[in-house]
Amino acid sequence: MTPRSSRRIVRLALAAAAAVLALAAPLAPQTAQSAQAANWAPITGTGSTWSQNALDQWRRNVATNYSMTVNYSGTGSSAGRRDFIAQTVDFAVSEIPFQSSPEDGSAPEKPTSGFAYMPIVAGGTSFMYNLKIGGKRVTNLRLSGDTITKIFTGVITNWKDPQIAKDNPGLAMPDKPIVPVVRSDGSGSTAQFTLWMSKQHSALWNSFCSKVGRPNPCGLTSQYPSYGNFKAQSGSLGVAGYVSQSYGEGAITYVEYSYALKSGFPVAKVLNAAGYYIEPTAPSVAVALMRAAINDNASSPDYLTQILDGVYNGADPRTYPLSSYSYMIVPTQVAGIFTAEKGKTLGAFSNYMLCEGQQQAATLGYSPLPMNLVQAGFAQIKRIPGADVSGVDLNKCNNPTFKPGDSPSSNQLAATAPQPAACDKQGPDQCTTGTAGARNTPTATTGGGKGGSSAEAGGSGGSGGAGGAAAGGTGGDGTAALDGSTGTTDETQLTSANAARATPFALADDGWGGQQTVMLIAAGFLVLAIVLPPLLFSRLRRSRGSQP
Numbered sequence: 001m002t003p004r005s006s007r008r009i010v011r012l013a014l015a016a017a018a019a020v021l022a023l024a025a026p027l028a029p030q031t032a033q034s035a036q037a038a039n040w041a042p043i044t045g046t047g048s049t050w051s052q053n054a055l056d057q058w059r060r061n062v063a064t065n066y067s068m069t070v071n072y073s074g075t076g077s078s079a080g081r082r083d084f085i086a087q088t089v090d091f092a093v094s095e096i097p098f099q100s101s102p103e104d105g106s107a108p109e110k111p112t113s114g115f116a117y118m119p120i121v122a123g124g125t126s127f128m129y130n131l132k133i134g135g136k137r138v139t140n141l142r143l144s145g146d147t148i149t150k151i152f153t154g155v156i157t158n159w160k161d162p163q164i165a166k167d168n169p170g171l172a173m174p175d176k177p178i179v180p181v182v183r184s185d186g187s188g189s190t191a192q193f194t195l196w197m198s199k200q201h202s203a204l205w206n207s208f209c210s211k212v213g214r215p216n217p218c219g220l221t222s223q224y225p226s227y228g229n230f231k232a233q234s235g236s237l238g239v240a241g242y243v244s245q246s247y248g249e250g251a252i253t254y255v256e257y258s259y260a261l262k263s264g265f266p267v268a269k270v271l272n273a274a275g276y277y278i279e280p281t282a283p284s285v286a287v288a289l290m291r292a293a294i295n296d297n298a299s300s301p302d303y304l305t306q307i308l309d310g311v312y313n314g315a316d317p318r319t320y321p322l323s324s325y326s327y328m329i330v331p332t333q334v335a336g337i338f339t340a341e342k343g344k345t346l347g348a349f350s351n352y353m354l355c356e357g358q359q360q361a362a363t364l365g366y367s368p369l370p371m372n373l374v375q376a377g378f379a380q381i382k383r384i385p386g387a388d389v390s391g392v393d394l395n396k397c398n399n400p401t402f403k404p405g406d407s408p409s410s411n412q413l414a415a416t417a418p419q420p421a422a423c424d425k426q427g428p429d430q431c432t433t434g435t436a437g438a439r440n441t442p443t444a445t446t447g448g449g450k451g452g453s454s455a456e457a458g459g460s461g462g463s464g465g466a467g468g469a470a471a472g473g474t475g476g477d478g479t480a481a482l483d484g485s486t487g488t489t490d491e492t493q494l495t496s497a498n499a500a501r502a503t504p505f506a507l508a509d510d511g512w513g514g515q516q517t518v519m520l521i522a523a524g525f526l527v528l529a530i531v532l533p534p535l536l537f538s539r540l541r542r543s544r545g546s547q548p
Contacts, residue, residue: 047080
């Protein structure tokens with residue numbers, strides 16, 4: 001072998017290594033992503049618009065990070081339950097369970113295949129409104145439960161009503177008609193709101209039902225009755241959209257808190273049993289759910305469904321009384337369009353929602369699920385055909401309401417929730433701080449009461465009271481107060497010293513793939529380029545030494 005041929009071989013080896021490395025950089029991630037995408041069968045669900053903002057964010061997250069396709073359409077809880085019964089979807093989302101005796105007289109909702117209720121997100125039903133005084137937006141409205149019920153049953157029809165004025169001593173209420181905006185479709189939001197009215201203000205609600213021709217007592221309903229000047233809109237986006245328009249001035253609706261955040265509009269602070277007007281932030285919902293009870297009878301058809309009577313009347317001053325959580329209805333056997341391959345995707349997506357996804361709950365306008373509901377959710381993941389349960393581990397969950405080693409009786413978010421400001425207490429004063437999407441827009445005092453800021457809230461912690469244990473625990477006794485002019489921020493609560501630290505969500509290893517193959521070839525050429533030159537030159541020297 002001549003020196004020239006040796007150098008030629010080395011150059012070829014180096015060129016081959018460089019070429020493979022150049023191809024490996026752009027192709028390896030793409031190959032891995034394609035391989036992973038092929039291993040996640042797309043899944044489809046329908047149902048709640050109350051939960052849709054959280055679901056849409058989580059769907060984007062898993063699509064970007066894990067090439068997982070989760071399709072979801074917010075058609076309303078009633079439609080989602082019907083689709084699940086018809087086996088045309090892989091999962092459904094609803095605020096209430098299947099109805100054995102639907103209030104509209106329709107056939108009982110009876111799935112023909114196995115299913116389970118899995119808690120996915122908690123939040124507060126809020127009252128988003130569009131109101132101005134002297135041309136300036138009101139952002140600090142306060143309403144008692146009795147006032148709210150009278151508005152949505154047609155008893156109070158003008159913003160200048162003395163009862164509204166009593167709730168709002170700092171505002172000179174305008175002489176303007178109230179336009180209640182309700183859902184036109186079957187809705188879990190409607191069911192939750194009407195359940196609360198039927199429990200807390202039954203006389204008003206039953207009287208209204210009689211006026212609109214509903215059975216009495218009427219209890220909850222998923223279909224809100226049409227009445228007077230009420231405006232009916234489809235979906236949470238529809239009711240929030242109506243209120244947020246210029247023609248929506250004077251309107252008020254019931255909707256998930258996240259829609260007010262996204263719309264840049266305020267929500268009413270609601271009077272709780274302790275005598276404080278409270279906004280439905282993540283901490284106030286977490287505290288409220290400490291009083292929830294859960295049906296823990298695994299043989300019951302309503303297993304894991306919530307009993308909210310204690311939430312409505314919680315004595316903790318930090319509690320938001322219209323707090324609840326929604327369910328994902330998941331299949332426990334292969335049927336219809338659902339397969340074990342889809343079960344693998346549904347199990348991984350469910351694990352993500354219960355753990356890592358909950359870290360975004362507060363910024364999306366919800367409250368993270370507490371530990372015992374995550375435990376209950378984990379139990380349901382294990383019942384999904386095809387689900388990989390190797391990653392179902394509380395100590396690796398990264399949910400912000402608990403840390404590794406905690407027990408279900410601990411709720412870190414509730415323990416750090418601040419006490420309300422003095423100006424939020426029922427009486428002659430009223431905080432001027434804005435709420436929800438208008439948090440940074442205070443409202444000047446125009447009435448006879450004094451002002452004040454919600455940023456004056458007291459130390460965190462307190463007594464959550466006894467009871468049930470949707471969130472568990474009895475609060476904490478921390479003393480750290482929030483600092484800032486915008487009042488109680490969910491983001492501050494989630495980054496407290498007690499919050500769980502986020503780490504990447506781990507999915508099951510898909511084994512050897514295209515990326516590993518490309519990198520192995522590249523490594524082989526690199527080794528060849530490094531090892532080959534000394535071997536060739538050694539052989540060349542021996543060849544020269546043996547020449548006569």
